[in-house]
Amino acid sequence: MQLLFQLILLHTAWEMGSGQLHYSVQEESQHGTFVGRIAQDLELEVGELVPRMFRMVSKDYRDYLEVNVQNGILFVNSRIDREELCSQSPMCTIHLEVVLDKPLRLFHVEVEITDVNDNAPVFSASEEILSVAETTQPGARFPVEGASDADVGVNAQLKYKLSSTEYFAVEEKMNDKHSKSLVLVSKKPLDREEIPVHHLVLTATDGGQPALTGTVNLEITVMDANDNTPVFNQSVYRVKLLENAEDGMLVIQLHAADSDEGINKEISYSFSKHVSSSVKNTFSIGAETGEIRVKGKVDYEDISLYDFEIEAKDKGNPPLLGHCNVIIEIMDMNDNIPEVSVTSLLESVPEDSPLETVVALISVLDGDSGTNGQLRCSLQPPGLPFKLVSTFKNYYSVVLDAPLDREQVAEYKLVVRAEDQGVPSLSSSSSFVVSIGDVNDNAPTFAQPTYTVFVKENNPPGAHIFTVLASDPDMAENALISYGMDEKLWPLSSYISVHSESGKVYALQPLDYEELKLLEFQVSAKDAGLPSLSSNVMVQVFVVDENDNSPRVSGPKESPILLVVPVVAGQMVGKIHALDSDSGYNAWLHYELHEATSGPWQVGLYSGEISTTRALDAAEGDGVSHSVLVLVKDHGKPMLSTTATLTVSLVVNAQSSHTDAHLSRTGGSPKSLADNTNIYLIVAICSVSSLFLLAIVVYVALQCRCQPKEAVMYGPGTTTLVCASEVGTWSYSNRHSHLLGGVAGEAGAKSDLMVFSPNVPVFAVNGEVGNATERVPNSAGEIYLLIMAHEKVKKVFLVN
Structure with missing residues (x-):
């Protein structure tokens, strides 16, 4: 079990470090200088760099380095000046973030910029003048300003050499572990009368290859008289000072003493002429009191340590100087708010992006040190489909943590908050907006699955009869809907057309209820996305009948009828048969006699049967020929009608005449014979009608079944x-x-x-x-x- 636990720890450590690379390159390298085979070192195939959108991100380092995606080599793209980039920092490193997609991988690359000996030692002045008392004893030391070298390491290690002289030598001494000081040492007593002024050359040589040098001329004047120099009670003064100290605050008070008497004992304090302007702008010293006070802004992040010389000069003639070192260590306070920098990688995040997609890179900085510079980062507000992932030190990535739906939320406003560990804690935040890109994931939808439309017949060609409308929650071309129907469905395509943009349904030709009662078809709605999505809806078009067909009489409109007289009242003479191609009320017919018709006639309102209103007998004066004009009307609006004419000719039955003659001969009654004849006729008519009605009922029953x-x-x-x-x-x-x-x-x-x-x-x-x-x-x-x-x-x- 213990062995398994150790293996797990070893694997985890290897995984955490597998994304880091370290290279080094010398400063001032030419464009194209090879730095490293980054693709090979990251175990990547060169051919996958472009498809996986290989890119390198650096903050505040411009374009010093670049990667050739054709061969995976990291090379120098522009001149790198280590002194400009990192000043006197012993370690100068460029941090790079390498990002690959599909799948997402992040790597951190450190490129160390090594120093080359490109800066010669430099003295602050080309000449330095010193005054030395004639009474100076061998071994006396006089501070001399050393040279400075902008390089670091061995290239900045200086050695000094004084031109040939038997009176002086140059030495370096350690004032403190923080710094060195250069002194001129007297080797033998001076004789002003022999040599009043010594002209020497001090040469500084650095440790680079090849070595570079710098020189300064020393003019040493031998002064007579005052032979006791002021002496400080400490050679080195140390003090700690909180940053942001108030102006005028006392830092330390110095004290020096002189063994001489009178005017040669009076001392004034001042900064050494070698003290930098930054010290003089930050502190002041009282000439008579020796008090050092705060003069300007004290900022730990600018300078954390001040090391400078103070000289005490007496008023003898010539005056003599005493020197001491003051070291002021600045203590850090939590006075810097964390800085948050956001670099967005995508203008918009597609809503179908996979989880762990990198949306933005975050870097946070705090100028404080220690716990004051330790940062915690969080992503706000909570509950959003994103999370913050630490990639390296103060570098983070905002990645997708949940599926996106643009139709629900089109953009997110994210806030990255950084908080340090100081007391009191300081924090800052930076907000940015993540826009969600649309993909075609919604098909057009109709308001209902089926539309039923009622259209009156005889519409004008091209009439707009209905409009189908679909909606799509997507945007841009993904929501651009076009409508259509299958034009190959003949003869449907000759009746109906659908406008592709508006969804309006048009009738291409007049619809005739008598020919067409129902059109049922599908209309499709298709968006313009890639790939395109579509949906269908069923449309039922019912044609509504109008009264556009007049009744028509079956058979000839003028029918001759021979009627044998005498005829009893109510006897059916004939029947008009008419049909109407319309439907409902438009086809419901009724019959009536035309106003021009006169005589003993009547017509059934709905049956069309023509019968007599009274008994007819040619012998009683009824005409021989009668014309019956019947008007057939429907119940539509407007009402349509037609006419039918029946010509009735009255014929005297020969048998009847014969019977009358016979009756007259036999003395019988003609009325009783007529009554018997009518009874037989009525019985025959009723029988035929009953059989006809029975046949109709049987036919209808069979049809319904x-x-x-x-x-x-x-x-x-x-x-x-x-x-x-x-x-x-x-x-x-x-x-x-x-x-x-x-x-x-x-x-x-x-x-x-x-x-x-x-x-x-x-x-x-x-x-x-x-x-x-x-x-x-x-x-x-x-x-x-x-x-x-x-x-x-x-x-x-x-x-x-």
Whole structure:
């Protein structure tokens, strides 16, 4: 078990370090200088760098380095000056972030910039003047300003050499572990009268290869008289000072003493002439008191340690100097707010992006040190589909943590908050917006699965009868919808057209209820996305009948009838047979005599039977020939009509004459004989009528029992048309109906009552949509009763 635990720890450590690379390159390298085979070192194939969107991100390091994606080599892209980049820092490193997609991988690369000896030692002045008392003893030391070298390491290690002289030598001494100081050492007593001024050359040589040098001329004047120099009670003064100290605050008070008497004992304090301007701008010293006070801004992040010389000069002639070192260590305070930098990698994140997709890179910096510079980062507000992942030290990545849906949220405002560990804690935040890119993941949808439209027949060609409308929650071309129907469905395409942009449905030609009662077809809505998505909706177009067909009389309109007289009152002479191709009230016919017709005639209102109103007898003065003009009308609006003419000729029955003669001979009664004849005629007529009615009833019963329902080829259910006439008789309708593919029969009795499949949520007349739905309970289920009232025509639709 212990061995397994050690193996797990070793694997975890290897995984954490597997994403880091370290290279080094010398400063001032030429463009194209090889740095490293980054693709090979990251175990990547060169051919996958471009497909996986290999890219390198660096902050504040411009374009010093670049990667050739063709061979995976990291090379120098522009001049790198280590001194400009890192100043005097012993370690100069460029941090790079390498990002690859599909799948996402992040690597941190450190490139160390090594120093080259490109800076020679430099003295602050070309000449330095010193005054040395003639009484100076061998071994006396005089501070001399050393040279500075902008390089680091061995290239900045300086050695000094003084031009040949027997009076002086140059030495370096350690004032403290923090710094060195350069002194001029007297080797033998000076004789002003022999050599009043010594001219020497001090040479500084660095440790680079090849070595570089710098020189300064020393002019040493030998002064006579005052032979005791002021002496400080400490050679080195150390003090700690909090940063942001108030102006005028006392840092330390120095004290020096002089063994001389009188004016040679009076001392004044001042900064050594070698002290830098930054020290003089930050501190001041009292010339008489030796008090060092804060003068300017003290900032740990600018300078954390001040090391400078103070000289005490007496007022002798010549004056003598004493020196000491003051070391002021600045203590850090939590006075720097963390800095948050956000680099967005994508303008918009596609809503189908996989989890762990990198959205942005975050870097945080704090100028403080210790716990004051330790940072905690968080992503706000909580609950968003993103998370913050630490990649290296103060570098983070914002990655996708949950699926996205642009239709729910189109963009997210993220806030990255950084907080340090100081007391009190300081924090800052940076916000950025992540836009969600649309993908075509929603098909167009219709408001309802089926549309039912009622259109009056005889519409003008190209009339707009209805509009289908679909919606798509996507955006741009993904939400651009075009409508259409299968143009290959003939003859449907010759009747109906759908506008591709507006969804308007047009009737290409006038619809005729007598030829076509129902059109059922699918309209598709298709978006412009890639790939395109689509959906369909069923549209049922019912043609509404108009009174556009006049009644027509079967057979010739003028019929001659021979009527044998005498005739009893109410005897049926003939019958008008008429049909109307319309339906319902438009096809309900009634008969009446024309006003021009006179005589003993009447016609059945609905039967069309012509009968006598009184007994006829040619012997009593009734004319021989009669013309009966019958007017046939329907119940439509406007009412249409036609006429039929019957010519009735009265004929005297020869047998009747013969019978009269016989009766006169035998003395019998002609009236009793006529009565017997009429009885026989009535019995015969009733028998024939009964047989005719019985045949009709049997035929209707057989038809209702055996005739199959007419089915619509396209649609979710079947459609059956049942007719109920106004006079109370029931029959199946002989339909003229295109069922998306043919004609179903000849015109006959028309339908007032239609039973059809249940998808009828709305209806429209001439393109205007409305609701007229009443919910009616039924023991066998539920029946929806839709009543459409148009003019005087009432149609009842029973929907299971």
